[in-house]
Amino acid sequence: MSDWDTVTVIHKRLPKGTTAKSEQVVNAARRTGAAIDTQVKYGAATNKHPVTTLNTAKLDRETEELKHEKLPQDVGKLIQQGRNKLGMTQKDLATKICEKPQIVNEYENGKAIPNQQILAKIERAIGMKLRGKDKGQPLAPPPKKK
Incomplete structure (x- = not known):
């Protein structure tokens, strides 16, 4: 039992x-x-409450009218250029930002669904802006604390 x-x-x-x-x-x-x-009893002793909304189901089907937003190809090229400029491999960059190497690979190939936190980590690691109007520009140093 x-x-x-x-x-x-x-x-x-x-x-x-x-x-x-x-x-x-x-x-x-x-x-x-x-x-x-x-x-x-069905589902007893579990703390899982599966919730599927209509929008989630639509996004999973990825129809032409409603698709997951993918990372632009130019951002992937900028990540690759910044990483190569520092002499880092994808694995080195992934280790530095505490993510899996697959994540860095997906971002460079433009297959990833953009996550602003991961993009911010990559920006800080390679020292290059990846978001906004001035993509590809050097990242401004953080302001000095008094």
Whole structure:
């Protein structure tokens, strides 16, 4: 019997129809020959609540009218140029920004769905702006604290 099974025990010590989850009570009922009804509850002992909205389903189908936004190809080229200028491999850059090498590869190939936090990490790592009007310009140094 697993944790999520519910057992109804008709026993002298328990009121009629009482639900018992402990092994001791169930085994005691079995020894006395009491009627035991076992039911498995669907999804019990899980903390997952799957939520699928209509928009999520549409995005997954990726129709022509509603598609995932992909990273522009020119941004991928800028990432590659900045990385090569510093003599880093994709793995080195991924390690520096605490991401997987696959993420850097997808960003460079323009296949990634843009995440502003990851783009900010890459900007700081290669020292080049990747967003806004002045893409490809050197990143301004952070202001000095007083």
